[in-house]
Amino acid sequence: GAVVSQHPSWVICKSGTSVKIECRSLDFQATTMFWYRQFPKQSLMLMATSNEGSKATYEQGVEKDKFLINHASLTLSTLTVTSAHPEDSSFYICSAHRTGSSYEQYFGPGTRLTVT
Amino acid sequence: AQTVTQSQPEMSVQEAETVTLSCTYDTSESNYYLFWYKQPPSRQMILVIRQEAYKQQNATENRFSVNFQKAAKSFSLKISDSQLGDTAMYFCAFTIQGAQKLVFGQGTRLTINP
Numbered sequence: 001g002a003v004v005s006q007h008p009s010w011v012i013c014k015s016g017t018s019v020k021i022e023c024r025s026l027d028f029q030a031t032t033m034f035w036y037r038q039f040p041k042q043s044l045m046l047m048a049t050s051n052e053g054s055k056a057t058y059e060q061g062v063e064k065d066k067f068l069i070n071h072a073s074l075t076l077s078t079l080t081v082t083s084a085h086p087e088d089s090s091f092y093i094c095s096a097h098r099t100g101s102s103y104e105q106y107f108g109p110g111t112r113l114t115v116t
Numbered sequence: 117a118q119t120v121t122q123s124q125p126e127m128s129v130q131e132a133e134t135v136t137l138s139c140t141y142d143t144s145e146s147n148y149y150l151f152w153y154k155q156p157p158s159r160q161m162i163l164v165i166r167q168e169a170y171k172q173q174n175a176t177e178n179r180f181s182v183n184f185q186k187a188a189k190s191f192s193l194k195i196s197d198s199q200l201g202d203t204a205m206y207f208c209a210f211t212i213q214g215a216q217k218l219v220f221g222q223g224t225r226l227t228i229n230p
Contacts, residue, residue: 102149
């Protein structure tokens, strides 16, 4: 149990286009999900906290108009990178917090985004 | 604000040896959780071990154990009988109770040599 999926696992898009990344908790409900960005050989950087049915909370320095987050159900959060630029190329990871738990948080396998 | 510090960017040991990864943290909270995550080349984050701050007993999971020193705000990970499959990035992480974000350390790249 406690599986989180991400789709796609790898995506290439052209500069100026938008790309959507899905994060799903497959066998549990997740009122809260988190989106991270990870550069090579670095730690995870939290981008935003996604709460079902409400607006996401973005970390300082993260452009909310560029990284649109929607958490429409208890099992799905999406991250849309709008007007992508090469500097947006990165590894994006989501995690899902099991509703009602004090600490249980499970990670998706990540999405590698390359913007050409 | 909570911070987590891992002072060892890289470590390397021989297979079957024991290795200890260091982690310190800073918080004014009294109820919190500490974690060690492993990130192998696949980049999937894998939970290695968890410690609740209110528990005095150090957590253990097979070959993995922690040395939790609450007063010193230290949380080190010991890997016994290291295996080639232990080669990975290891992240120390902290969270307070509830649906709160994880705060990660910078990571330690561990290499187990045959």
